[in-house]
Amino acid sequence: MAFRKRTSHPVQAGSLIIGGNAPVSIQGMTKTKTADLRQTLNQIHSIQNAGADIIRLAIRDRDDLTAFKLLRKKTTLTLVADIHFQSELALGAIKAGADKIRLNPGNIKNPEQLKKIIKEAKKRKIAIRVGVNSGSLPPHLHPLPGGARSVDASHLTSPHKGEEFLGVASPRKGKEFNPVIPFFSPSPQRGEGGGEGDELSLAHAMVSAAKNYLNIFEAEDFRNLVVSLKSSSVRTAILANRIFRQQFDYPLHLGITESGRGNLALVKSAIGIGSLLEEGIGDTIRVSLSGPPEEEIEAGRQILQALGLRYFYPEIISCPTCGRCQVNLFKILEKVETGLKCLPGYPRDYAGIKIAVMGCEVNGPGEAAAADIGIAAGRKNGFLFTKGREIAKINEEELAPVLLREIRKLRKNRGRDKRSHSLG
Numbered sequence: 001m002a003f004r005k006r007t008s009h010p011v012q013a014g015s016l017i018i019g020g021n022a023p024v025s026i027q028g029m030t031k032t033k034t035a036d037l038r039q040t041l042n043q044i045h046s047i048q049n050a051g052a053d054i055i056r057l058a059i060r061d062r063d064d065l066t067a068f069k070l071l072r073k074k075t076t077l078t079l080v081a082d083i084h085f086q087s088e089l090a091l092g093a094i095k096a097g098a099d100k101i102r103l104n105p106g107n108i109k110n111p112e113q114l115k116k117i118i119k120e121a122k123k124r125k126i127a128i129r130v131g132v133n134s135g136s137l138p139p140h141l142h143p144l145p146g147g148a149r150s151v152d153a154s155h156l157t158s159p160h161k162g163e164e165f166l167g168v169a170s171p172r173k174g175k176e177f178n179p180v181i182p183f184f185s186p187s188p189q190r191g192e193g194g195g196e197g198d199e200l201s202l203a204h205a206m207v208s209a210a211k212n213y214l215n216i217f218e219a220e221d222f223r224n225l226v227v228s229l230k231s232s233s234v235r236t237a238i239l240a241n242r243i244f245r246q247q248f249d250y251p252l253h254l255g256i257t258e259s260g261r262g263n264l265a266l267v268k269s270a271i272g273i274g275s276l277l278e279e280g281i282g283d284t285i286r287v288s289l290s291g292p293p294e295e296e297i298e299a300g301r302q303i304l305q306a307l308g309l310r311y312f313y314p315e316i317i318s319c320p321t322c323g324r325c326q327v328n329l330f331k332i333l334e335k336v337e338t339g340l341k342c343l344p345g346y347p348r349d350y351a352g353i354k355i356a357v358m359g360c361e362v363n364g365p366g367e368a369a370a371a372d373i374g375i376a377a378g379r380k381n382g383f384l385f386t387k388g389r390e391i392a393k394i395n396e397e398e399l400a401p402v403l404l405r406e407i408r409k410l411r412k413n414r415g416r417d418k419r420s421h422s423l424g
């Protein structure tokens, strides 16, 4: 398993470590009403089977909390209780055995209540995620709409009397707030209604909000924290997480909120989450899609595998075809994909094996030189190759079956794997 150099400190959430050198974990969230025990339990199992490492449940009221207590007993998976406004629900979830709770501390207006939550979390050694969303920033931190500008956090003050925890953090030694981001050169114009300055201002405001919340936790000597800075704008989310990482080593939960569904949502999430992970930023991810939760897990896995951070499936390298292709390559590809799914131990035992299905003998092997095993089609025949080297001539009809046979042999030979998908 490969890792980009990450700089977060490790946080324990149940049996799972988030941050440090731990593999990037994948989170899912149930979409049922938590109080509906049967539906929620089914969905927990389904999300777990899809490959989630952590599952979050919304706790909106006492009925949800009662159900959460029962659900806790039904799974050993790391469970997160998502609380928005009521501190009693947060306390109840902690006592019920939540491994982690997700809070937007700005929604819990009484600092004493928040301190009680922190005390209980500390006592039971559970983690807290401080979640900041660009759409629900405290009003005094939200930058005004329109125009390019930057936010200097040192000028921000809380208008809420008695709510010191929403005020601006006093800079700690060596962690001064730096409103300048060195990671990119701002372009002067980015089209109407979405200027660079807006994204940057919002990103800074999000980090200011996180910083202010973190001060409360740190004042109580609580550091078992994960932070999220989410936005439906890919750039805002990227900028906010970069700025945050310059100043803090808390593990980061990455996600693009309200990304929608279908290809657009997948592209937004892959770019937002993937760009940050490639920079070594991010310790746990959740792909939010308007769709079944299992699809979110699948998308999360694809992102991690595309970056080489974890491996879950064999990787198929197939060419788009062009005028040089003289076979129906898509048909062969379909046979290989279908056949793979029928192989014993699929996908786990084949995780990370690179399989090529290429449309011509001239360029195919070279373009797929990284493949562990592959086929390149010619006219009525083709050949089998490994690492770009031809190993056998094959008739066109035999291309898919021979490839599948060779893949099975690879499974036998590779032993239990370096490219494992397990978090263990």
Ligand code: SF4
Pocket (backbone or CB within 6 Å): 319, 320, 321, 322, 323, 324, 325, 358, 359, 360, 361, 362, 363, 364, 367
């Ligand atoms: S491998 Fe051959 S057929 Fe496929 S895109 Fe490249 S040149 Fe075209």
